[in-house]
Amino acid sequence: MDFFEFLINRSDDMLELGIEHAVLVGVSVLLATVIGVGLGIATYQRERPREVVLAITGAFLTVPSFALFILLIGPLGLGAMPVVVALTMYGLLPIVRNTITGLREVDPAIVESALGMGMSRSQRLLRIELPLAWPVIITGIRVTTLVLLGIAAIGAIVLGPGYGELIFTGLARVGTPVAVNLVLAGTLGVIILAVLFDAFFYVIRKLTTSQGIR
Amino acid sequence: MTSTTVNNRSTGKVMIRLEDLTKRFPGQKHNAVDNLTLDIHEGEIVVLVGPSGCGKTTTMKMINRIIEPTSGRIILDGEDVTTTDPDALRRRIGYVIQQVGLFPHLTIGENIATVPKLLGWDSKRVTARVDELLEMVNLAPESYRNRYPKQLSGGQKQRVGVARALGADPDVMLMDEPFGAIDPITRDRLQNEFLRLQSEVRKTIVFVTHDIDEAIKMGDRIAILQDASKIAQYDTPEQILTAPANDFVSDFIGNGASLKRLNLSHVSDIELTQWPTVQLGTDHDQALEMLRRSDRSALLVLDESGRPRRWVGADDLHRGAGRPLDEIGLPAGAMVEPRATLSDALNELITARYSVTIVVDAKGIYQGVVDIEQINEAIRGMRSSAVARARAGLAEGAEAGSTGGQP
Numbered sequence: 167m168d169f170f171e172f173l174i175n176r177s178d179d180m181l182e183l184g185i186e187h188a189v190l191v192g193v194s195v196l197l198a199t200v201i202g203v204g205l206g207i208a209t210y211q212r213e214r215p216r217e218v219v220l221a222i223t224g225a226f227l228t229v230p231s232f233a234l235f236i237l238l239i240g241p242l243g244l245g246a247m248p249v250v251v252a253l254t255m256y257g258l259l260p261i262v263r264n265t266i267t268g269l270r271e272v273d274p275a276i277v278e279s280a281l282g283m284g285m286s287r288s289q290r291l292l293r294i295e296l297p298l299a300w301p302v303i304i305t306g307i308r309v310t311t312l313v314l315l316g317i318a319a320i321g322a323i324v325l326g327p328g329y330g331e332l333i334f335t336g337l338a339r340v341g342t343p344v345a346v347n348l349v350l351a352g353t354l355g356v357i358i359l360a361v362l363f364d365a366f367f368y369v370i371r372k373l374t375t376s377q378g379i380r
Numbered sequence: 381m382t383s384t385t386v387n388n389r390s391t392g393k394v395m396i397r398l399e400d401l402t403k404r405f406p407g408q409k410h411n412a413v414d415n416l417t418l419d420i421h422e423g424e425i426v427v428l429v430g431p432s433g434c435g436k437t438t439t440m441k442m443i444n445r446i447i448e449p450t451s452g453r454i455i456l457d458g459e460d461v462t463t464t465d466p467d468a469l470r471r472r473i474g475y476v477i478q479q480v481g482l483f484p485h486l487t488i489g490e491n492i493a494t495v496p497k498l499l500g501w502d503s504k505r506v507t508a509r510v511d512e513l514l515e516m517v518n519l520a521p522e523s524y525r526n527r528y529p530k531q532l533s534g535g536q537k538q539r540v541g542v543a544r545a546l547g548a549d550p551d552v553m554l555m556d557e558p559f560g561a562i563d564p565i566t567r568d569r570l571q572n573e574f575l576r577l578q579s580e581v582r583k584t585i586v587f588v589t590h591d592i593d594e595a596i597k598m599g600d601r602i603a604i605l606q607d608a609s610k611i612a613q614y615d616t617p618e619q620i621l622t623a624p625a626n627d628f629v630s631d632f633i634g635n636g637a638s639l640k641r642l643n644l645s646h647v648s649d650i651e652l653t654q655w656p657t658v659q660l661g662t663d664h665d666q667a668l669e670m671l672r673r674s675d676r677s678a679l680l681v682l683d684e685s686g687r688p689r690r691w692v693g694a695d696d697l698h699r700g701a702g703r704p705l706d707e708i709g710l711p712a713g714a715m716v717e718p719r720a721t722l723s724d725a726l727n728e729l730i731t732a733r734y735s736v737t738i739v740v741d742a743k744g745i746y747q748g749v750v751d752i753e754q755i756n757e758a759i760r761g762m763r764s765s766a767v768a769r770a771r772a773g774l775a776e777g778a779e780a781g782s783t784g785g786q787p
Contacts, residue, residue, distance in 0.1 A: 279481030282446055282554075283495050283544075284470035297485045376485035378528030 172347040173354075179332075184355055187328030190321070191314045191359070194250050198257030198314075199307055205258070206265025206303075207291065216266055223258040231256070231317050235324045249321035256317055257310040264306025268299030301375050308367040315360050319352060329355040394455075395552060395584040396420040396443060401452035403438055412438045414608035415452070421601075422551075425578065425585040429595040430605035430612075431632070439609045440554050440588045444473045457551065471495055474545030474553035474583070478560045480537045482529040488514070488540050489525040495547040513543040516577060535566040542574065546581065553585045559594070571597060592633055596621065596640055604629050618644055622766030639723065641762055642755070647725050648718035650758055652739055652748025657682050660689065660705055664697050667705065671697070678734055680712060681705045686745040688712040688738050715740050718747065722758055725750045 173180065202223075209215040231252065238248035272295050280290045296303075322330025329352040336348030397420070403413040413435040420426045428436040441447040443454060445466045453462045461469050482491050489510045496506045511521040517539040529537060538558060545553055558574075559567045575598065578585065589595055595602045596617040604612040604620065606628055613625035621641045624630040633640070656674040658667050660683050671679050671694055681690040683706070692709035700708030714732035716725050716739055728737040729752060736749040 273479070273481070275477060275479035275481035276483060277481075278446065279475065279477060279541075280483070282444060282470055282473075282475030282477070283547075284467040284498055285494075286467050289498070294483055298483075376528075378485045378487070378530060 169347050169350060172344075173351060176351065180351065180355060183327070183329050183331060183352075184359060187315070187318060187330075187355065188359055188363075190246060190249060190326065190328050191253065191311060191318050191363075194253035194257055194314055194318070195307060195311050197250070197254040198261055198310055201254065202258045202261030202306075202310075203265050203303060206262050206269065207296075210266045210269040219262055220259075220266070223262050226255040227259050231320050232323065235321060235326075239324055244325045246326055248324050249318065249326035252321070253314045253318060257314050260306040260309040260313070261303070262306075264302050264309075265299065268302030268306075269295055271302065272298045297376060298379065301371065301379065304367065304371050304374070308364065308371075311363050311367065312360055315356050315363065319356055329353075329359075393422040394419045395422040395457055396586070397453075397455040398439075398443070399453040399455065401439070401442060401454065402450050403435075403442060403447060404450045411450075411608050413442070413449075414610065416609045416611070418603060418611065418614065420584060420586060422584050423582045424600040425587055425598055427587045427589060427595040427599035427602045428605055429589055429592060429599075429602055429632075430609075432590055434605045434607055435609035436588045436590075436605050437556055439605070440556055440586055443552075443554055443586060444470045444475060446470075471498055471548065472550050472552065474547070474550040476538075476541050476545045476553065476555040476558045478557040480541040482537055482540060482544070484529050487526050487528055488519075488532070491529070491540060492544045492547055494544060495550075499548055501548075509547070513546055516546070516580075517543045518573065519543075534562050535570055538562060538570060539573075542577075546583075551584060553583045555585060555587045557589055558587075560589070560591075574598075593640065593643075596643060604632055618762060619766055619769060622763050623770035638759055639726075641759065642723035642726055643721050645722045645758055645762065646718065647716055647720050647722065647739055647750060650722070650750070650754055653736075653751055653754065655680050655736065655738075655749045657746065658692070658705065660684065662705065664701060664705075667692065668694065668697050676734070678709070680738070680746070681709070682746055685743075688715065688740065688744075688746050691733055712738060714738060715744075716750075717742060722750075722755055726752075726755055729755075 205219050205223075209219045234252045234255070235248055238252055242248040242251060276294060276298070277290060280294045285293065318326070318328050319330035319333055321328065322334045332348045332352035332355070336345045336352070339345040339348070396418075398416055398418045401413060401416045401418075402411055404411045416439060418426075428439060430436050438447055442449045443456075445454070445461075449462065453460055455461070456469070456472070482488075483494075489507075492510045492513050493506045496509055501509070510525065514521040514524055519536065519539055524532075524536075524540075529540070532540065541558065545555075559570050562570060571594070587595075587598055589598075599617055601615065602617055602620055603614045606612045612628045612632070613620055615625075618641070620629060621633060621637045621644070624633060624637075630637075656670055656676055656679050658670060658679045658681055660681060667679060678691045678693040680688055681692055683689050689706050690709045690712055692705060696709040710733055714728040714737050716728055716737055718739060718741065725737045725739075729735060729750065736751045738749055739747045741747055
């Protein structure tokens with residue numbers, strides 16, 4: 167049975183796993199964005215907290231994913247929960263870092279003139295600084311998404327949803343003809359999702375960035 | 381004439397009073413601004429000028445409390461604003477900085493609408509105000525309203541910066557080297573435009589610069605600041621140029637105080653000399669006769685509507701016999717309008733053919749000429765009146781000093 171026949175036979179599976187994988191990553195990216203942008207806003211102006219946050223979120227990324235998934239079984243059990251938590255942790259660094267960079271790169275003269283015109287702290291942040299930092303922040307979110315798509319596959323080790331299931335089933339049947347097809351199908355699924363997410367972020371970035379700073 | 385212009389422009393009401401204002405930045409040994417007291421009158425442009433690091437920008441930024449004073453009081457229009465809500469205070473004060481700081485993600489219209497929107501104006505009123513302001517700064521609303529800052533030149537950006545600062549029609553404007561980053565030719569034009577605008581809107585303006593020439597041009601009054609914003613002299617440009625209070629001021633003005641003074645008087649302020657003129661089409665014998673009767677070496681040829689055309693000397697008339705007057709002699713250059721400064725007139729005069737500058741009105745019609753004698757006269761006049769005023773101030777100062785010395 168060649169690979170294409172295999173894909174056609176399993177097309178229902180492929181679609182269902184794809185949706186699971188996308189939702190899993192989508193939820194994690196959303197959480198990482200909310201937490202990461204929040205941490206960035208809270209710390210970008212002061213050096214100490216900024217460095218602490220970057221060090222901690224950086225440290226998360228160095229924990230081997232296999233280990234983290236398994237460690238999270240204790241408190242969170244099996245299934246989607248430990249995977250979402252682990253992915254959120256992995257996703258923080260690019261978002262926090264780009265939020266901090268983006269906000270710090272806003273021209274001080276622009277911030278000063280906003281201040282001089284009587285904008286409050288929150289008005290300056292929401293109307294001036296965040297819109298100007300946004301292209302950098304969304305780039306961070308995009309990087310996070312691509313990283314998490316790959317790591318999410320490994321979440322199948324704790325029975326997480328998504329294409330990882332195909333890959334781990336293949337792993338368990340190494341030596342049989344179907345094993346290679348299973349692993350290839352899982353990998354292909356992740357790649358297709360990566361392309362789709364990338365296109366999605368390209369469009370979102372285009373639509374949400376002011377013409378004046380494009 | 382000079383101090384009266386200031387008095388006419390000002391209502392005499394103190395708009396901004398700085399009282400014993402002091403700023404010490406954390407971790408520094410000396411005060412950046414030390415015990416500064418300054419009254420700024422309504423409708424005047426007060427220029428804070430001084431060497432870099434003298435505290436002029438810090439002083440200005442304490443007025444809208446971008447920098448909070450360490451001690452002292454800021455009184456705006458009779459109200460102590462030292463500890464009121466800073467955002468509300470800033471919405472009452474226009475703010476222009478050298479880097480302009482337009483919001484690049486917003487259109488020109490949205491930039492200008494910033495403060496009116498913060499103040500909750502309805503959208504109709506905001507739109508009308510934006511268009512009015514764009515016209516005020518000579519940018520056509522239809523073509524600029526929806527552009528983004530990156531599509532504008534430096535000079536246009538600074539115009540928008542001024543329009544934005546005028547957004548909600550504040551009584552007071554703070555301007556920190558607003559024309560500092562602009563090329564000299566555009567800067568000159570923007571300064572002139574701004575002075576014209578100011579003559580209509582009559583704001584109380586605090587203007588910071590390090591350039592004494594700009595200070596002289598823009599200021600109704602100039603505060604020359606030394607270290608820690610200590611006032612070396614606070615007076616009209618004329619007084620400062622003619623009667624510098626101390627060596628620091630003279631050094632700061634530098635060479636050419638007399639030439640700088642010429643920037644303060646206009647051709648319209650002096651009486652013009654008349655030069656022998658002749659109409660186009662006059663025949664040569666008649667022209668020669670006129671020339672003989674005058675004490676000059678050439679005639680100025682005017683066309684039918686009275687515009688200067690040529691200089692014609694006796695030689696030209698002899699050699700060019702039979703040719704019309706506008707084909708002989710030399711073209712009449714070196715013309716200024718009455719609103720030009722004496723400095724402009726002098727500049728033209730130096731290069732001009734018969735050492736005079738021709739003065740024409742806005743339509744180009746001959747009014748008279750200015751020669752070096754008249755410019756000399758004007759300088760002498762300025763000097764003697766300034767010295768007289770300085771001596772009067774000396775007497776007052778001595779009295780104030782003696783009472784101030786009592787415990």
